[in-house]
Amino acid sequence: MKILITGANGLLGQKLVRQIIEENVFEAIPSGLGESRLPEDLKIQNWLTLDIQNRDQVMAEIGKMKPDYIINTAAMTNVDQCESKKEACKELNIEAVKHLVEACEKYEAHLIHLSTDFIFDGENGPYREDATPNPVNFYGWTKLEAENVIQKSSIKWSIVRTVLVYGIANDMSRSNIILWVKDSLEKGETLQLVNDQIRTPTLAEDLANGCLLIAQKQAVGIYNISGKDVLTPYEMAMQTAAYFGLDKTKIKETDSHSFTQDAERPMKTGFIIEKAIADLGYSPKSFMDGIGILAKQLKLANY
Template identity: 60%
Template sequence: MKILLTGSNGLLGQKLVKLITEETNHDLVATSRGDNRLQGSSFKYMSLDITNKQEVDAIIDQVKPDVIINTAAMTNVDQCEADKENCDLLNVESVRYLVEASERNNCFLVHLSTDFIFDGEDGPYNEDAEANPVSYYGESKLKAEEIIKDSNIDWAIVRTVLVYGIAEDMSRSNIILWVKKSLEKNVQINVVDDQWRTPTLAEDLAKGCLLIAEKNAKGVFNISGKDMLTPYDMAIKTADFFKLDKSYIQQTDGSKFTQVAKRPPKTGFVLDKAINELGYNPVSFEEGIAILADQIKEKE
């Protein structure tokens, strides 16, 4: 199977490159904006700006992949709220370009979406739940879903929640690294206890995407972690794992923070469909921390 991956320099993109090249015989063409951040000769890299229709058309027409996995997006929620034009370009218009190119080349499009298409009033959600985004990021991702659903292509939409992990050549942090570094320096941190999520290890999300591609599984799939936690819960579990002083963790709520975009209070996903139809089996949050701890040791 020939797979074209967008956003290969991002966290999920990097995990997919590693998974596909190390554990499968699939032919991988990795694409991202700018230079390749990943080492390895077992895949081909091509620079691609998915907001440029001509580039999208040229590369997909040339590669003619069986499957396109689209991980590229503007995911900073506040940035999307402040810069709606670029948010639309990256999260909506680029998806339209990918759909049109997929239609022309008979590709199966696997597209990443988010729990932020929901208002968070009655999570956790299954795949049939009614969307009602409370931020422009959520609106943009819902628009992209609608473009895909209205198309004539074979498609799968992968919705996920609060992805965490460690990537090469990236400064991007996550709650585990932030809590660990803060407590090691005896820095007090304020962590909210009124938002609930099912945090997702990036490696699990990559496995879910690949299962969908390999099984040619069409439709909407929830792919996330299985534990419903608040950020405060995550911080406490992180402190416990690394045996750090929890007294520096201050419990607070979202009203104490000024953020440009509104956040849904309780999302999280019901995973029954992915478990039963794909054989998806995510790790627990504690197991995810242990995996990150091993990766941190390898980098030291």
């Protein structure tokens, strides 16, 4: 059974490729724009350079590879950038998904598509899978539109909704709240974190595991795959400081009115993950355990 991963150079993509290789249940076909940036120890021989915005290329390559599953992790996810570059956002987050759906229809592949808590307005979080979406920014709208495209199709599909993914990628190009808080406090900086937004932060390894459980169990439909702890950014920062033994007095509470951003953020999201636990056997780490995993990875990377 073959799994083609789009966006395999990204954080989730890297974790998926590693877990597939280590578990040896599926064959991984990693793909992305440009050359592979996957860790050398994975010894990738079958990297596929693929632009999912190019319909003809998608149809040709998927026709050649004939994967059983496609896990689509590729997306424009910078929420503020999505507001300023709407056409580019639509091309990657909606139009490219249409190409994947068309290829899945023709070659009978099961599409596992990554979506987001930002399809919700944040009025009634945490959310279950059957909650009514109402995005408050352009990024959320494009992700919801992609969900609609998939659900209206005739393919076998699974939609994985997730929240505030954190972890460490091979090239360390992507930061996260844990690294930012750790680095800033180590430099003696004072931080302001909001206490009026809630999320269920998700360890990248847990998200990858949830996606692969869907493939292993051939599960279809919508699944919330996130962390289990409902936390504000302020609480995340305080837990990070506590783990690394850093000065918590440098972390100040504030609210969302103190920040101006191009895109509106939903206030209270996060997910209820009972369905994934019951159907898939999904078992995410606590946020504090996730910090510990990152701490070990930082040591290995000499960061």
